[in-house]
Amino acid sequence: MSFEDQFRNVFQTEFPRLFRYLDRLSGEPDLAADLVQEAFIRLNRRGTMPDRPELWLITVALNLFRNIKSTRSRRRRLLTIARAEAVLADPVPSPALVQDAAESSGQVRRALRKLGDREQRMLLLRAEGYSYRDIAAALDLNETSIGTLLARAKRAFRAAYEGTDAS
């Protein structure tokens, strides 16, 4: 199978969950789309498929996200060509629907932000079905304790959410 065929297969399977992961992590769908595109562009420029492309992509995307988050000097950026249609075709939902959705997602986001970075990332990676091996490699953790750390992260998220709910 040629590299391009492999790339297409990986794009089809990995783009949705990588986007969803970064969207949930950042809360900025445009930024998530840019980061995922950039990770795939770098994979394309690499020219050969890594042994574990899903791990390679998530590692690159997380590094890009870290860089953006740490500099935070982002004031303007040139739009990538590929996502323009989706951005400008944003439908107009009803105001009530917008408010309900915003309140609901805001509560989840507040709970998520009460967790540490590692717990957030671990919880979101597992929610996208990443293996313990990939989670350990992406977050530089010991694979043998991923289950225990996940259980703690889930408990912390639930407690944070219910605490948010009660307030």
Add this chain to the structure above:
Amino acid sequence: MHLNEEQIQRLLHGELPGIEEPLIRGHVGVCSECRSRLEEAEREEAWISQHLRRLDHGQPQVSVESVLAHRAWLPRWGRWAASIILTLAAAGAAYAVPGSPLPGLLDRIIQLAHRGASTEPHRQGGLDLRSGIAVEAGDRLTIAFQAGRGRDTVIVSLANRADVAVRARGGNIAFSSDPERLSIRNQGASARFEIAIPRAARSVEIRSGDRRIWSKQGARIVTKARRDSKGRYLLPLTVSRP
């Protein structure tokens, strides 16, 4: 002897090593306490999954072809963006200097390019070659269209996004910006601009020359422009070259 937390989670996620799995499943089959803990872990997993889905936005329609064809922009993006904007601004300044040969030169290039060419936006590898920029709305933002030579149109929509996106089809567009102002000049043929304004933006106005043609102050929109069936505002630009 009961299962520990690591084993419960691994059982839940299918992450147990092959030799351990039948033993652990066998234990769960006979131990009501461990079975109950596994069921609780399954309920918790489902609850978290359901709540995390509330964070999701629609997935962008990105085709693999566009990614295969597109060059990377994020590495050193800040320097790239700054250098492109500075280049565009410098080109704009050189163009506007009285007596500059650039307008005439551009005219000739445009005429040559149009001879035998389609009037459709230029395409390469199946992609529209369009220009665009995204800027943060901040507390206040003015989008100013400067004197152009074509009959441009602007379509404004409100979107659930964090920044203001301006995309142009056609024309030869120069963008320049400072923290509260984005200036746009079309130095080519007629163009169509699509502008997405964040619903949460506090104060955004669009000016055509010295006229304000659209503004948003909080949730209040002021414009004389008509709206299409999708709720977008259609603004004709009537700026003429002085």
